[in-house]
Amino acid sequence: MLEGVLPYAESNKSTAPASAKNTLGKDDFMKLMIAQLSNQNPLNPMDGQEFSAQLAQFSALEQMTNVNTNIMKLIQSQQAATNSSMINMIGKQVDVQGNTVAHANGETHNLSYSLANEADTVRVEVYDAIGTLVRSVTGTGGKGNNTAVWDGKDASGNSVPEGNYTFQVKAIGPAGNSVDAATFTKGTVSEVLFENGNTYAIVNGAKISAENISRVSL
Template identity: 40%
Template sequence: MIDPITASANATATQQAQGLTGAAKSLGKDDFLRLLVAQLQNQDPLKPQDNSTFVAELAQFSSLEQTVAINERLDTLALQNQGLQNSNIVDMVGAMATLRGGTITAEGSGQPVPFGFELAGEAHTVKVTISDFSGNPVRTINVGSRAAGKVTLNWDGKNDQGIVQPKGPYTVSVTATDADGATVDVDQETRGLITAVSFDKGYPVLHLQNGMNAPVGDLLKLER
């Protein structure tokens, strides 16, 4: 048999709890205290709940509230840090960048166009192929043997026939082999003026004057 006093108390507490949860899906400090008071007011006077139960509930809520406050502070700090990083990245506009990649820009005047790459090991033969934006090779340069490390070269802006090529972006492809004919790994570098910075899903992207777009993680060197 159900105790009518207990049933009435439980029904009242349940109704008050439903009213609170209907107003908000998550309970705040005030909601928790109102529920606690309602629970005390509507408990069975013949079978009052143990005080230790309320103490435990208060301790749990206090711990949860502190955790939420810490998380909110961490979120705020993360946003502030991200804003500072974005501001520093935007300040890169106007600087000369050296990045991983093989895109260069010819001025169309026959001026030397610098480019570079890094050899993972000693190379017996190194060949550089420069292609236009459509992928058509315009110049082949046989560099010869090179020691491991960084190599810096200049393209005179001309094709194999000595004709100055039009202004625009070009791609540099480097192949290298050792004395046994095995492939030597090559990391290519490109230089260009940073003209703009954008953000792709929160990640910064550098836009160069030569038409190359690269994530900031590809940045190797910055010069003013």
């Protein structure tokens, strides 16, 4: 083999740098079009329709690039507004979609829920962390938002230990049918967390996103 000449198999190896781009932007497109015009055959110049089509493609590419830029700016603006509104919630009480109750000694809890339709009977069941039924209390049965009060005691009247509890709503309508219920919990926003481009309110030790907060009050 001659010195300085590589075998065929080796000469076919790609020499493209690892950082080579996989996509073309509008600047690359323009450079390619100018190079094409500069190197065209003078005896066989580019057809006018073909040139117009390439100009239209370039225009469309530029518009898409501008749209993407404006969308990114809009997303950043919305994120900044969300961050500001979440910060203003610190120290305020919020209603959150969910069924978790953080209980401390001596506390009484309003267990909030919303009924899809009116119900004749509503039973709200409170469970401990391992799923054992602790207490069953009676709730109101009006269509929409309702509240049942749990005094923090078990069925025997004893105060339950501190910790996290959950509750379920079982509502029965006039015809004996089950009525759908959505549960809510109340808590105070203790801090705001910014994580991976998302914003969360910390309520009862849990991360809550803005869309899961249904009400804010002092």
